Amino acid sequence: MSKGYTGKILVVDLTSGAIREETIPDRVYETYLAGMGLGAYQLYRKIPAGADPLGPENVLGFVAGLLTGTGSLFTGRWSLVGKSPLTGGWGDANCGGMLAPAIKRCGYDGIFFSGASDKPVYLQVGNGKAALHDASDLWGHDAVETEEILTRRHHKKKLPRVACIGPAGEKLSLISGVCTDRGRIAARSGLGAVMGSKKLKAVVLSGTRKIEPHDRAAVHALSRKCNRWATFEIPFFSGKMMGRLGTLMRILPTQTAMDGMLFKMMLSKWGTSSMNQMSVEMGDAPIKNWKGSNTDFGPQRSMGVNPDLFRECEIVKYHCYACPLGCGGICRTNGHYTETHKPEYETVLALGGLCLNEDRDSIFQLNETLNRAGMDSISAGATVAFAIECFEKGLITAADTGGLELGWGHTEAITALIEKMIRREGIGDLLADGTRKAAARIGRDAHHYAIQAGGQELPMHDGRGDPGYALHYAVEASPGKHTVGSQLYYEMYRLWKKIKHLPKPDLLYFKNSKYTADETKAICSATCSKYINLLNGSGACLFGAFLGADRFPLFDWLNAATGWDKTPEEYLAMGAAFQTLKQAFNIKHGIDPRRNKPSARALGLPALAKGANKDRRVDLDKMIRDYWHLFGWDQDTGQPSEDVMQYLLVGETAN
């Protein structure tokens, strides 16, 4: 019976060159779904404790979600999983484009690589046929060039889909990722370096197998309903007005529970860059390496990155596979590169407000430069901001930087520094592995200026404005990620519409109440973690989920695609099992969950003296204990119990 998944994975040993198929039992899908959940199941069992993330024992997986290809919407996101060289623990990165269905059309739910090749290779897969090819001629090429060459080389009838590393991954930068579709990037966790360490340049997929859901008509009926919400529009205000809305949200002592439909409309008009100014104004965007505020990057200064200025460069909208919304765009730009994907909010703020850089054109160019190099723009921007502050404090000087006068808003120096990081040249070599490594190399008190959690640079959402982010930065197995939960996300997920016992946020509340660490907040955060695990197991986009669970029928799609008859509560329990397995992965690999808290500055220590987050302090300790307790983990250590592990491994013995 068709269930939407293929039931098979491809396993490639790059040391011996052996390639084989493996059948995955149904019970694994019924415990973890596919996608990242299947990835966690494989990696927990296959990577030995203490394995070097850049050694042959690490396993790197490209996984597609259970719902991908079934006719459901917003479900074209694939994931990359492996042990992270950046954090030393569980690593994942999520990406869109067209790769997710291409994995399944080759007949697999995932492709897993172990071992390491002694010369550059790439993997080519067709309908159940796979081969490794020499990639010596591709080594050194950027991600867009590599994709062009391989697409041309392997285009027979079916246009192949390619994922590859650029020079950053080849040079083992710990903040490198894997690119597809000319610059979509699975950026976080440093997994590009894992691919580089295995000398694996690319995967090329051109299968044409059908992906069969259990009941396609039922899936389609749900999709048509969802599409009505996804395409609902009202005439909208201008980009500048988004900034003013943010100012208003800052000034008011109260805020209203957010309905994701508003965000959806902003996304379809401008993409994530709709938030560029608004986030600064309302205290969501960290400024000046987290020590500044909206007063340093006020409306006049941030006008250079207002959403309309990004939209005016867009020549065509960009949709990931199966997405009715299309928050992406292909843009015409001024400068060396004439075309690029529209920079995401994260990129704009990391290269903009975090470094006080308001030069839009430089952000377009750096976006393309980083995508081609395969380097994470969040971590790259955060590392530049760190370097500027180290320069300001005299911890590094022009003698170290090769003459670059680093400073806030020095666009040319920022650009030159990132180019050095990509080439690992001079100071760039010191910085190419992110802030934690760089701080250790610089020594003295440089670590105070490395704003990260568990080694991963924090993204552009300030936990001092929404403590839910800060909690997830600390408790997730892959720390320092904004794509899991926050108080705002909980409001937008609207899961109480499907699961009656979940707390429903008040429509209007005082902002001060966000900082009280009560049990309800822990329940909301734990629910976010469980739900995002289901999204990642399904291959679903966070922005689809923002429509709200009553408009984005994840549970019904899953039942229609698989033929299961599970309740939303049962699905959330699967999300909890997946969370526990990732936590157990970290414990197995020696990560102490207590040590993943974000840097003090990001928690308001010391508190900011002005701006949107003035005097805000986030006390995480109680929230972390409550959160761990809700998963049944030890409240003091964050460790899952042995009994739980037996259940998680669905009958297999723990390694």
Next chain:
Amino acid sequence: MQSEAKPFFKRKVCMACRICVDACPVSCIDTASSGTDRDPHGYPFLADEAACISCNQCAETCPVEAVVMQAAA
């Protein structure tokens, strides 16, 4: 469906989601992008009619019934 039927895309219904692009076994559907005859939404079109094998995959997988198979003119 006739054996030579080719897909026709109803723009009013289409979501530009690229499900049909992926489903086509011979990649003869493309979306407007830079360098082609463009529309700002990136809707699909039959870019290589001669390559189309009239397999109906595009129509079958489109969730919103935006693909109609029609006899080629």
